[in-house]
Amino acid sequence: MKKPLKRSLQILLALTAAIACFLLYVQFNYNPEYDAPATGIRHSKDSAVIARGQYLVMGPGHCWNCHAADGETNLQTGTVTGLSGGLAFKLPFGTLYSPNITPDSATGIGARSDEMLARAIRFSVKHDNTAMIPFMTYNGMSDEDITAVISYLRSLEPIKNVVEETELNLLGKIVKRFVIKPVGLDSIAPHVMERDTTPEYGRYLAASVGNCVGCHTNRDKNTGEFVGEKFAGGYQMRAKSGTFTTPNLTPDPETGAITHYSVGQFIAKFRAGAVYPETPMPWKSFQTLNDNDLKALFYYFKSMKPVKNPTVRFVAKTEK
Template sequence: MKRVTLYRAASLIVVAGLIFCAAMMWRPSIDPLAQAPTMDDASVRRGARVAEQGDCAVCHTRPGGAYMAGGLPLVTPFGTLYTTNITPDRDTGIGNWPPEAFARAMRHGVSRDGHFLYPAFPYVHYSRMSDADISDVYAYLMSVDPVPARAPDNHMMFPMNFRPLVSFWNLLFLRDDRLADLPDRSPQWNRGRYLVEGAGHCSSCHTPLNFIGGEKNSEHLSGGQVDGWNAPALTGMARRNNPWSTEQLVTYLRAGVAGHHGAAAGPMLPVSLSLAQLPETDVQAIAEYILSLDGDTPTPAPDCAATRTAAIPAPSAATTGTETPGAASTSAAPAFAQGEALFAGACAGCHGGGAPMRTIDGRPGLSVVSAATASDPRNLIKTILEGIPMSARAPSHYMPPFADSLDDAHIAALAGYLRSQACAATPWPDLLETVHTLRHEGQSK
């Protein structure tokens, strides 16, 4: 009798568990719109601003593709996703989505037909947005030109190719708690917090992820990696050896060249171009919030030239193989000389002392840029390899790529020379191997 009772109890537990799992992994579809809605012009204008805040076009417009028509591949540790068409095309876009379906996708990561969206779409952050902002961005997207374009099939590894499992990921990481202003903070600080933690979803790149792709909340905004680039920590930026000022950060975020730090490159470049379209007050609010964040920032070695304002000088006796201040030792002089010569030939025209571009375009001296003073050479090497492409959006800055004109040894020598000028006491190790690895990563995409 006891055995039968235990069997029944176990069966009930299993059945209850199956019912719970089924309930977790199922969402109802929402009826499609019968006809296209009419949108208020003011709501459309506000929505355009929200779309820029959220960098919607950065992910949903592939290079050479139609605006917001999707198809951009996103490479994740779990496979490759392709962004979806969010134009109002009724067959392949969101043209038949009613407002409640769009809001559900933004807040809960569920499509109109009930399937779960992968969290590469940052609904965990969009869920913190206001109802008004979500409504406005819906109005804007429904006003753009409809484009028939179906995204390629995703290529996800097992078991992540089984979408219903995302429901359990949501249990761990989806909060759906809308941000409320903190009464002890200024309106500008609260606005910046709302943009950073909500539509801007900055922590998607600037927070490290755990093994299942969730953000490590205990390391919020302490730095991450995206598309092979380091996304630096946003904490403690005002307290570093080379601290950021509000003016510098606003300039950088608005796609300008920030003195003593440089300009946006890699995946941050299109983000900065989007931010440049916003009212400057919004970007100032973002800067105020970010610069208020504390963090455990390691103190750079005292020889780092983080506060040095001068440009790297013209080639010196190092090019002849003799030791020069900034070279680590006599044995390192040949590599130093090669790097100095490469700088003179490839970089000094824009970044050397007295270069016209330093006055005309505000090009920084490379001994002070954040990529050269960082503890990791990745971003400096990636910038040398890939350059900074010219953009049709204003403002825009440009740097040519050197992947085809310089080999690995040349780039390693150049990076080592720049590091010696920025932080001679802590040279980067294994530069040649690092350059080779990063070049290979770029070719394998």
């Protein structure tokens, strides 16, 4: 064999071996465990705490939009069939299923500790200490509100429902190994939040409870990282009938969606609910927000720096 050919063959072999080792490594180590600190949060049987939890789960926290089993329809019709999980999220790197979060001990959270539930909400770490694919954005939720949420979950009727295991393809395993990490391990979440109508409480609702920021900010489709100014809209979501782009919620005089609303008009908009039948915005959940929380959100958006960012909220698919 000629020398250069032999050398390229050697390089190719070495490369193949390296790739094979890497794939084997990923196959066996894609789901590492993490240490997340204890939160000290414990559930309560106090009826006022449970009622607060119900409000958060059904309303601003919109947990049932993902953890109820009735598929895509629950967003639009608002049928609430219980938090028994099983909704499939098809992603380029695999299919995820939302878990059953009713207190059934075999198939739900019945046998899980309060600490496991609290750490999932606060740090995006699952009961088995592995990191969660970041669908949930409650890392800044107060101790008081996490207590309320898990107290409400514990008070529910158990529903027996076996949910399929999440399936990750090779890309998914690589992402899970190298990209997905616990969230907020170094940040300090508030113990309690004063529930007034200040922009500060609005910011809390928008960023740590309602995930307004996750949809109303432009993000990289692959990594989920924010690439636009916060709350300035521009994130695209496809539906069967067309493409939605989130409106700009900053008070820009030309391109802000709510700049010219009064607080009363803003509240009325939420009471009225969805205009587009397939909108991904969880209007059904947000319809149950109380006036106090809607005012806080409104004053928060009004207090922001205006950002010019024109967006077209819906473009219908054209027949080809």
